[in-house]
Amino acid sequence: MPRSRALSPQEERGAVEEPPPTLEECLRACATHSGKLVAGLDRRRGELAEALRALLALHASRALPAGAPRAERGPVSALLRRAQATASGTPSAAPGPLTLDNPLLDALLTVGGKALDCGYEDERALADVVSRCLVALRKGSRAAWRLRGRVLEAQGAYAEAADAYDAYLSRTEEDGFGVRARVAGLRLAAERERDLAGLLALARPAAEAFRAEPLTETWFDGLEHLDRGEPDAAHDRFAGALLGLADRGEWREFQEALGRTLDASLHDLDSRVTAPGPDSPVPGGADGEPRAALNALLAHYADLTRSRQRGPVDEPTFGGTTWLSLGEFRNRIAGRSVCLVANSGRVGSGTLGAEIDAYDLVVRFNSYRIDAPATGARTDIHVTIHKHAFNWDQHVDTRLVFGGDVGAWRSSLRNRLVPGAQKHLGDDSLRWPLREIGKVGPEEWPGIPTTGFNTLFLLDFLDVNPVIDLIGFDFYESGAYRTSEAMRMPVTSVHEYADEKTWVLDRATKVTEHRISLR
Numbered sequence: 001m002p003r004s005r006a007l008s009p010q011e012e013r014g015a016v017e018e019p020p021p022t023l024e025e026c027l028r029a030c031a032t033h034s035g036k037l038v039a040g041l042d043r044r045r046g047e048l049a050e051a052l053r054a055l056l057a058l059h060a061s062r063a064l065p066a067g068a069p070r071a072e073r074g075p076v077s078a079l080l081r082r083a084q085a086t087a088s089g090t091p092s093a094a095p096g097p098l099t100l101d102n103p104l105l106d107a108l109l110t111v112g113g114k115a116l117d118c119g120y121e122d123e124r125a126l127a128d129v130v131s132r133c134l135v136a137l138r139k140g141s142r143a144a145w146r147l148r149g150r151v152l153e154a155q156g157a158y159a160e161a162a163d164a165y166d167a168y169l170s171r172t173e174e175d176g177f178g179v180r181a182r183v184a185g186l187r188l189a190a191e192r193e194r195d196l197a198g199l200l201a202l203a204r205p206a207a208e209a210f211r212a213e214p215l216t217e218t219w220f221d222g223l224e225h226l227d228r229g230e231p232d233a234a235h236d237r238f239a240g241a242l243l244g245l246a247d248r249g250e251w252r253e254f255q256e257a258l259g260r261t262l263d264a265s266l267h268d269l270d271s272r273v274t275a276p277g278p279d280s281p282v283p284g285g286a287d288g289e290p291r292a293a294l295n296a297l298l299a300h301y302a303d304l305t306r307s308r309q310r311g312p313v314d315e316p317t318f319g320g321t322t323w324l325s326l327g328e329f330r331n332r333i334a335g336r337s338v339c340l341v342a343n344s345g346r347v348g349s350g351t352l353g354a355e356i357d358a359y360d361l362v363v364r365f366n367s368y369r370i371d372a373p374a375t376g377a378r379t380d381i382h383v384t385i386h387k388h389a390f391n392w393d394q395h396v397d398t399r400l401v402f403g404g405d406v407g408a409w410r411s412s413l414r415n416r417l418v419p420g421a422q423k424h425l426g427d428d429s430l431r432w433p434l435r436e437i438g439k440v441g442p443e444e445w446p447g448i449p450t451t452g453f454n455t456l457f458l459l460d461f462l463d464v465n466p467v468i469d470l471i472g473f474d475f476y477e478s479g480a481y482r483t484s485e486a487m488r489m490p491v492t493s494v495h496e497y498a499d500e501k502t503w504v505l506d507r508a509t510k511v512t513e514h515r516i517s518l519r
Contacts, residue, residue, distance in 0.1 A: 020136035021129050023098045029129045030055055030111060033122070048114040048123065055107040100137045105144075108134060112147045116154060127151050135164075142171045142485070146179065153186070156252025158308070162186045174485040176367060176390035178416050185307040192304035193254060197246040199300065200239045203293050210240025211247065218244070219257070226264065235265065255308075258301060265294055309411070321422055324398065326429040326437065330462050332398070336360035337467035340455060341375060343368050347472030348481030350374050350514055356471060365451045366390055367486030375481075382422075383455045386412035390486055393418045400426040402454050404435065433458040447496030453503070460507065460518060470516040475501045 021029070034052040037045055100108075112130035115123040131151045134144035149164035165183045169175065200207065210218045222237030238261045245254040324332070338361040341347060348371065356362060356376030363381045367390035370377060382396045386403035389412075399422040403409030409431055417425070434440050434449045434457050449457070452473070459468050472478075475497040480487060510517040 020132040023100055023133060023137060026108065026129055026133035027056075027059055027098070029126060030108075033115075033126050036122075042118070044114070044118045045120075045123070048111070048118055051107070051110045051114045055104075055111050058103060058107050100134075105134065105138060105141065109143050109147060112151070116147070116150055124151070124154055128155070135167075140171060142168050145171065146177065149179070149182075153182075156250070158186050158190060158251055159249075172485055174390070174483055176388045176483065176485050178389045181415055185309070189304040189308040190251070192300050192307065193246070193251055196258065196297065196300045196304070197243060197254075199297055200242055203297070204236050204239035206236040207239035207243055210237050211243045213240065213244070215241045215244050235261070238264075255301075255304070258297075262294070262298060262301060321417070321419075321425045323427045324424045324430065325427055329398070329400075329426060329430060330464055332424070333361060333459075333462070334464040336465060337469075338363060338459065338465050339467075339469045339471050340452060340459075340473070341365075341368070342452060342470065342472040342474070343480055343482045344472040344474055345478035345481050346474050346514065348374055349478075350472065352471060352514060353377065359467070359469070363455060364391075365455070367482040369481055369483050383451055385451050386416075388486075389416040390483055392416050393421050395420075396422050398422065398424040398426070400430055400455070402432060402451055404432050404448070406431065430458070433461070437461060445496070445499070447499060450497075450500060453500045456504065456518075466519060468518040470504065470518070472514060473504065473516055 030052055034049065034056060037049045037052070108130050112127045112134070115127040115130070118124075127147070128151050131144065131148040134141060135148045138144050145164055145168035149161045149168060152158075152161035152164055162183050165179050165186075169179055169183070218237050218241045222234040222241070225231075225237065226234035238257075242254060242257055242261065245251075245257060337359045339356055339359040340363045341356060343365055348369070351373060353371075353373045353376040357378045361380045362376060362378045363383060364379045365382075366384050367388070368379070368382075369375065370379075379394065379396050381398045381400065382391060382394065383400045383402065384390070384392065386401050386409045392399070399417075401409065401413060403412065406428065409428075413425075429436075433454045434445065438457060438461060456468075456470070459465060504516060504518075505511070507518055508516050509519065
């Protein structure tokens, strides 16, 4: 039966779940957590502290009477005073009931995301409070449902996370964050976990006796048998504990415990896993070859772990995509006129579409939006940061994906590239131009370079184009012009727009209202 857009499985289970926090309770939790954070070396907690201060300042500016003394206007103390008044039954100084308007929603979403990024249990609990509050008060919010899915995934509630992600996907036509792949990976991993539980039950029949026993006691009892040199007895107990976790649906604990069990098996050359026979799904034959049975478990474990980290890759060659090195990219663009089109309000309100399409090469960035009269219709090179997947499904000749962290960059390529959507793809030599090609370090350029600036630096460095024009580059002075989903994302503050503007203007040969020419 098709799921109603207005009612998700999370909502359907609402009657038996813990009631969601009210907005007052959510803000109180944020105020309390803000008071716990202290200055330290953890950058992620520092970013969370900044987000909490911004949220509480926003709320305090509305919550206090206009004539309140300056000493009473601190955002944290204002929230704590209001919380204390609510708890004691004393009338609050703040006028009227709280309402979740868009600025407060955005501030809470930022807090929830930063809390989740910290990776600690306390911050994960705060993100849980925020996300449950937001999906209850704003059932139509795409961002709230995506945050809820991320929180549930971090908690190991994978089935519920997939449901929350489905609620997000049902509310948007775009998928710039690769959520569909996450859902596919979570559900494939769930299948592999069920398969693993079946393999364990077949491979260790004696485990059934320990399936309903207390899990912690069974596990430590298995460790004692392993220490005494009794691997069969140990692994029967390990398997029984794992099956008990599977029965209870505790899949994150199941995967962690299975990893430790397999590690113990690999390091114990005398351990034996009994296979039931030649017709069994467990390889190994009637003689119960332990290595073959263990390999079957390892294969399923690797598959579920890979699926949960990234969605399934249907076509590993990505439709015959050809990798481009720095030199090969240079040869493909040499001698051709090129324009770089900014995602700015100036472009969106302009009428330069025909002029843009007249260049030999049209370069667009990240979450670009096409409106032919204003932006032109053609895209030859799409350049994007690896952290999101806006426009990765749009067909282009060449796609360059930038990223400073090579591991995260590779993971994004495997997870987000769309087979057949690009003919050529930049390789590691084109991954981070300013730092890796130009060798410009943080001492010389402290800010993180934007996608546009990295591309411009690359073209200027190669110096093989007779024309390099920048269309609409006003460094977001006119606002953003992007896909609808990306328009809700703030212009990030980690870039040095003023420094990039100075670099560009120092090298410009001609500047007009809409165009900056470097050649």
